[in-house]
Amino acid sequence: MRKGLSVPVVPGPSAQRRPRARRWVVPACGFVAVLCVVGVWLLWRVFVDTWAGQRVEDAALDGAAIGQGALWQVAEPVLDVVSVGFVAGGLLGAAAVAVARRRWSLALQVAVLVGGANLTTRLVKNEVLTRPVLGVGADYGNTLPSGHTTAAGSVAAAVLLAAPPRARPLVAVLGAAYTALTGVSTLVGQWHRPSDVVAGTLVVVLWTAIVCGAMAARPGAAATATASLRRVGGPDPWWLRTRRTASALVVLGVVTGGAALLLLARTWAFRAGPVSRADELLAYGGGVAGVVCACCLTFAVMLLLRHAAGSRDETASPSA
DSSP states (O other): OOTTOOOOOOOOHHHHHHHHHGGGHHHHHHHHHHHHHHHHHHHHHHHTSSHHHHHHHHHHHHHTTTTHHHHHHHHHHHHHHOSHHHHHHHHHHHHHHHHHTTOHHHHHHHHHHHHHHHHHHHHIIIIIOOOOOOSSSOOOOOOOSOHHHHHHHHHHHHHHHHSOGGGHHHHHHHHHHHHHHHHHHHHHTTSSOHHHHHHHHHHHHHHHHHHHHHHHHSOOOOOOHHHHHHHHHSOOTTHHHHHHHHHHHHHHHHHHHHHHHHHHHHHHHTTTSOOOHHHHHHHHHHHHHHHHHHHHHHHHHHHHHHHHHSOHHHHHOTTO
8 A cells, every 4th residue: 555545444334224223213202202292281181170080189199198197207308308409409410420421412411301391390380281170179279290200300310311321221210219209209298199290200201302302313423434333333232231121110110000000990980989098098009109100111211212312432332
């Protein structure tokens, strides 16, 4: 080879494999976002805008008074943590992780996620949706979606967004557990009804899907031709762990969702009759199971979307 001449590296078929594979992520994120909007509306339409729905959730709310004294000792400190300072601290922590990884755009994306989710919940609860007075329980106005659940879930989702691939499965499990604990605590304190909490988780998924869609649509960072070929064509070392964790969360979500469906269906069937203490306890248990189900399924979805939306270099390189 003569001095000063170079042979261009021609990308092979593997170099185009990853970009084409990532094209489905944007429409998938859009589909998830639409499902979340529809889900929030359906929760409001069924459990807030109808007498039957209000009756079922009122039974769950009354059931929360059973054993509340002992449970509140655990629930109150959990709810006390959730505040404006907590959201700000969580946002700064997630942004710091992104900056430490030299992912400057992630710092902005976590801010969009947390800010968008919490602002959406506030606007939807106070400006968009209303709670009709249908003669069921006390009139506290509309409380759907739950602000506490949105705050806890959005901070956990921000950490999931900023964390490196190897840490995301653990972050997803811990995030689901913490969000569920916060949501159940709002039920224990009779601050929120089950549909409020589930709607709060859907708002978080909505903004996670928006951010992941924007992330997937953005071209990957430029790299040398040799490095690009090696990374794009290489295996994804984190996919197996991500898939197993998401599958476990889905299984737990399906089990708890089935329990919630059975318990709440019984309350729905006998909603017109007198409600006994046992009925209230069953409705309360159904509400708790529904919250756990929602948190498991939503964090499984967010984990998969985040992994799929990751840059080519990130998902293919163990050092990311």
